[in-house]
Amino acid sequence: METAWAHELRGAGLRVTRPRLAVLSVLAEHPHADADTIVTGARDLHPSLSPQAVYGVLKALVAGGIARRIEPAGAPALFELRVGDNHHHLVCRSCGVVADVDCAVGAAPCLSPSDAAGFVVDEAEVVFWGLCSVCHGPNRQNHQLDIRGGATA
Amino acid sequence: METAWAHELRGAGLRVTRPRLAVLSVLAEHPHADADTIVTGARDLHPSLSPQAVYGVLKALVAGGIARRIEPAGAPALFELRVGDNHHHLVCRSCGVVADVDCAVGAAPCLSPSDAAGFVVDEAEVVFWGLCSVCHGPNRQNHQLDIRGGATA
DNA sequence: CCCTTGTTTTGAATCAGTCAAATCAAGCGC
DNA sequence: GCGCTTGATTTGACTGATTCAAAACAAGGG
Structure with a gap:
């Protein structure tokens, strides 16, 4: 089967791409990951991934309602998949x-x-x-x- | 009389200085001011005030319990005098x-x-x-x- | 299979906030 | 009131998270 994440992405009107699947995979492992953790982790699945690509992916995921951004005061932003x-x-x-x-x-x-x-x-x-x-x-x-x-x- | 703010500062074990009184004055006028607003406003009372000085003052005020720092996600930090x-x-x-x-x-x-x-x-x-x-x-x-x-x- | 359009890449820039060393002044003690 | 001590401010450079823009690329409909 196609992964569940691919369905989530399509459901939000987003294309299914490797960077996005990699980011989703990291978020599943680390429920409250910051951008840097995600970049590092996602490179296991997609070695050439750039930080900017991750920011783009995260913005798309948040806009599509798949991820949520939380920003504890004084710390870099964290992302999680539990939404709604x-x-x-x-x-x-x-x-x-x-x-x-x-x-x-x-x-x-x-x-x-x-x-x-x-x-x-x-x-x-x-x-x-x-x-x-x-x-x-x-x-x-x-x-x-x-x-x-x-x-x- | 000495200003009430001077007493507040002393009560917190802080010295009474012009930059601090200027910052307190701005905070009284703008109950949720960001650092930049404070710098600009405080220069009315102390023209040569530098941004770094303001950051220093704000840190002291927060540490002394006179001001509170709030950081709405996605916006620069704001400061207010209502504490406790x-x-x-x-x-x-x-x-x-x-x-x-x-x-x-x-x-x-x-x-x-x-x-x-x-x-x-x-x-x-x-x-x-x-x-x-x-x-x-x-x-x-x-x-x-x-x-x-x-x-x- | 090609084309369109959304994505990613690449590279540079911004913005808030911090750090460190040197100067300065508040306020205590004399 | 004077000078000293210590904390405060200044000056200047720097970091780290995030964003912007333009060019290269690829997903997926036709």
Whole structure:
């Protein structure tokens, strides 16, 4: 069979190309990969792939609704394939690891700020900041620098 | 009297300097200013101010808890003086305008994702994306480019 | 199989933000 | 009030993520 990704691409009106399949493959392995990780990883399947090609592919995937771009403050953008399921993210201040969280309060409840100030809201994005299990445990060793300070709820 | 800002600075263990007072003054006028706006505005009070000085001042203010840095995806960082009151933001996809929203659900409720995946969460950051009243009204004219696409709750 | 049109490549450029060394000044102690 | 100490600002160069433009290329319809 043709791969499922090929179908996804066609369904979004996008051509099926090697760079795109390579990027999708990397995203499947690394659910929250940054552009650089994707470039490196995709070269296993398509060695001559350039960074710009990856940016182009990612832009197409995001525009086609196949991938989502998330941009934790202070870190390069990450890309993921989970789309349309209203989930949010946990980001570790120490190592930058990202984990998914299903929306805490139901279907799309976050879409109702108490006072929308005249805005028509179509998306609520939630980022939980903290320390991952590796970075806060008794065996913590701050395996990387802080990527963001502060602590306000 | 000495200005209130001077007291704030001292309270945070920071020296009171002209660049800092100038930056605070701009932030008071523009509650969600980016670095460039601050540089330009602060030069009214301190003409020789350099961008790097502003970055230094902002870093000090953020570290001292006097200002907060917010980074809407796809836009340069913004700074605001409201700190420690758990408010969130509405961002207009069309013109980039930012408005404050008090936390919809109480004191610090967002701090409880349904499944924290082993994370110790200390902050929840919420960004509501949509169109401001100017950009979605009958008289809308898309006065600026989209700064971010997509629409998932 | 060829042509059209969307993709990728190549190469250069932009923009926000950072780093380091040297100068300068806030504010403490005398 | 004076000078010293230390933190702040200036100056200038630099990084890293991302984007732009034009030319070469290939997917897939006819």
